[in-house]
Amino acid sequence: MRISSHNTYQQSLSKKLTSWLKRHSRPLNPQSLEAAFLLLRLDLDRFSPDLELLYSASARGLPRFDPCCLLRSLLLMTLLGFTSIDKFAKELRRCPRLAQIAGFPPHKTPSVGAFYAFLDRLEDGPFKPKCPHPIRTSQLRKGRHRRNLSAEKLEKEARRKQILKDCDSLTHHLKQQLLQSASLARPLDLQSRLEDLLMKVAVKVSAERGLLGDLSRVIVSGDGSSLVSGAYRVGKPTCNCRKEGIYNCKCDRFYTDPSADWGGTLTESATTSATLSINTSYHLQATTFRFTSLSGLHLRLISRFH
Numbered sequence: 001m002r003i004s005s006h007n008t009y010q011q012s013l014s015k016k017l018t019s020w021l022k023r024h025s026r027p028l029n030p031q032s033l034e035a036a037f038l039l040l041r042l043d044l045d046r047f048s049p050d051l052e053l054l055y056s057a058s059a060r061g062l063p064r065f066d067p068c069c070l071l072r073s074l075l076l077m078t079l080l081g082f083t084s085i086d087k088f089a090k091e092l093r094r095c096p097r098l099a100q101i102a103g104f105p106p107h108k109t110p111s112v113g114a115f116y117a118f119l120d121r122l123e124d125g126p127f128k129p130k131c132p133h134p135i136r137t138s139q140l141r142k143g144r145h146r147r148n149l150s151a152e153k154l155e156k157e158a159r160r161k162q163i164l165k166d167c168d169s170l171t172h173h174l175k176q177q178l179l180q181s182a183s184l185a186r187p188l189d190l191q192s193r194l195e196d197l198l199m200k201v202a203v204k205v206s207a208e209r210g211l212l213g214d215l216s217r218v219i220v221s222g223d224g225s226s227l228v229s230g231a232y233r234v235g236k237p238t239c240n241c242r243k244e245g246i247y248n249c250k251c252d253r254f255y256t257d258p259s260a261d262w263g264g265t266l267t268e269s270a271t272t273s274a275t276l277s278i279n280t281s282y283h284l285q286a287t288t289f290r291f292t293s294l295s296g297l298h299l300r301l302i303s304r305f306h
């Protein structure tokens with residue numbers, strides 16, 4: 001059940017902003033003001049039915065936080081440049097103005113655990129009663145993953161050579177794959193949910209307001225930018241080679257990221273996630289519209305899972 005609609009949020013925050021802006025002795029931080037103006041216009045009610053699906057229909061257990069406010073908080077976190085949910089949750093609890101920009105009453109904000117539980121729900125998708133058989137997607141991501149990056153690199157290289165033998169180029173192979181899957185339904189995963197969020201809350205609204213101009217001339221494109229993974233790049237050894245004085249063994253290691261790969265720029269080497277990375281832009285003639293805040297959240301959420 002929704003606790004407050006976007007209209008209620010808009011009216012309440014507009015009043016607060018008017019009073020905060022009059023207080024010259026304690027002015028609102030410019031970054032928070034900019035974030036508040038952006039969130040004021042972002043109608044998350046459009047995504048509310050999708051968020052409601054993530055929860056059980058029966059109202060059991062503790063009263064929950066409004067999922068739209070949780071989502072808005074994550075957007076606020078991104079807009080303010082926080083990279084740690086732990087630090088942001090503490091700041092949200094400490095600062096009443098920040099709490100109200102997110103849509104919560106002062107000092108009654110979600111705990112760190114509530115944010116992580118919300119991220120798990122977003123990843124797991126529509127609510128299903130607990131059952132010992134299916135493993136939730138969020139469970140698969142957690143913990144350490146036994147991997148051997150050197151062996152994976154060799155396998156990848158062999159696969160690349162095979163593709164080049166069968167096709168003219170990697171781009172041609174990718175085109176073939178995309179055309180083959182064009183008629184298939186999108187998987188009901190986190191990526192799709194975040195794409196729906198971007199589409200319903202930002203792209204469609206912008207189109208309805210005429211901000212995208214002639215829709216028949218809009219070109220949607222995406223790139224495969226790599227994201228820096230939070231995983232420790234060296235991993236934890238599974239063997240006892242170091243005790244025997246062997247420091248460069250090729251044994252398996254445990255990594256927190258199930259899919260990260262070595263990569264980076266020429267000057268900087270980093271562990272990057274290669275599987276889930278997308279940066280969608282909407283081009284209209286020479287102008288590029290970037291839905292920065294939502295795309296930012298999109299990227300941050302994806303990188304959070306690695």
Ligand SMILES: [Zn+2]
Pocket residue numbers: 239240241242249250251
């Ligand atoms: Zn070893």
